Amino acid sequence: MPTPGEIEDFSGFKAFLRRVNLSRREICREVYEAHRGAIKIKKEKTLAKNLLRIFDGALRISNEKGFRAMTMRSLSRETGMSTGALYGYFSGKEDLLEMLMSTGQRTTWHILRESMAQVSHPLEKLRVAVRTHLFLSEAMLPWFYFGYMEARHLDPRHKERAVAGELRTEQLFADILEEGVRMGIFAVSNPLLLASLIKAMVQDWYVKRWKYAKRGISVDRYAGQVIDFVEAYAVSLEGQMKAPRRTPVARSERRRK
Amino acid sequence: MPTPGEIEDFSGFKAFLRRVNLSRREICREVYEAHRGAIKIKKEKTLAKNLLRIFDGALRISNEKGFRAMTMRSLSRETGMSTGALYGYFSGKEDLLEMLMSTGQRTTWHILRESMAQVSHPLEKLRVAVRTHLFLSEAMLPWFYFGYMEARHLDPRHKERAVAGELRTEQLFADILEEGVRMGIFAVSNPLLLASLIKAMVQDWYVKRWKYAKRGISVDRYAGQVIDFVEAYAVSLEGQMKAPRRTPVARSERRRK
């Protein structure tokens, strides 16, 4: 709620949540579309109610003990449904794994592209890409953690798709950097390699979430740190001259004397 | 083999391998010391021969399918030993897990400290720490990958120790940065946070090893990139003046004109 004359902060995590409105119902719908054949439940209302409950339970158990350690009996206990009932919502454990895997990735790409469309300057693109990715992982932490940790347990067919998704978001970072280099804003010898490092740092946020929580590092702070870090390396002198202003505080003056 | 008058390159991966001489026999010995009670094999020669074979097999299967997916029967097939024979080398699957987990970490800390003792300047320390960590993970890739992926499946007691090890190497980076800040060489607002990011990049090397291999990125190149990246952000103006020369090529001149 910005007072008149004040500039609203569009870059914070809270603003992000307000903007994207991660409708759980919509997530459920997409999963249903993708696994129509495996789901025996007919009415969408019951599906939405229980499928999300199953997802929550499966993610909670899996992210603590690993997907393979989660038994149908433990999932039954966690969700309050019988083992038989569970099989109305997926055709088997493998199928459930695939549901949990693809959802995070699909949502990521969806929202990342959407956020990206609103900016054009490479420096702004870089900031938005890093922020959006981090905020998204924060909003859907269990999904991201699960996807990261369980990807290797997929069968080759689905694994290939997961890897492709990983490379695609990495390429998005690389494209931004390359465009910036062409425009003289960035000076980076190997954009793809730097993109890998950026992705590594972004992933660390949700893989080691417990660590940053214990230290009181907010996702806003983490995002700011990553962006400062990258820009200190990537932004050329020319880029520094005409760089868009940062919000809410400008980058430290350290480097300019 | 440097010709006279030429400076030998002590910083490359090959030089590292020559220097540390990762004796597999020694690794085996340390494991034996730590699990004396669980190992029924009496003669050290047979132990050394077969325990390493078991480790290799267990790491190969686990790193592909996950430790929990590795059955004693599959391990038996992989090693060519019977399931009964395997139990002469560990008291149970849990015990084997603990062996595989602790070895990588113990070796890391051992060699990291050793390498660190030979340098004093913070900038040099930073470079050595990053390089040593990366080179070590390259030399013991299966161990590092296993430790990273399976840490969460440990029982609370051992997990706590694994986490402590993770934080300790992170603190090592942080200490170097802090010392550099005190000496006016670095300018970093939050050394511990930057240390986390450095560790994230180092870990990405062995977690995503396949990716970098496919792109032809050598560990030397990766190390150089990480170091350049960190220094661009962390080194203060004052630090840049009196920075030790890089080997073999100096950092790009981009930033100074």
Added chain:
DNA sequence: ACAAAAAAACCGAACGTTTGATCGGTTTTT
């Protein structure tokens, strides 16, 4: 040096559990 005896290491069938998945019967919703 060599065979007999003792020690060490190995084998794999077998056991008791636990697992993913099924299905006929029951309850709930439409």
Added chain:
DNA sequence: AAAAACCGATCAAACGTTCGGTTTTTTTGT
């Protein structure tokens, strides 16, 4: 009353681990 959803005992398969018997290696006795 028909359709949808749920229940939980039950099954076959797969799991970690054990153990009595066998093979291999080392030590001992001469």
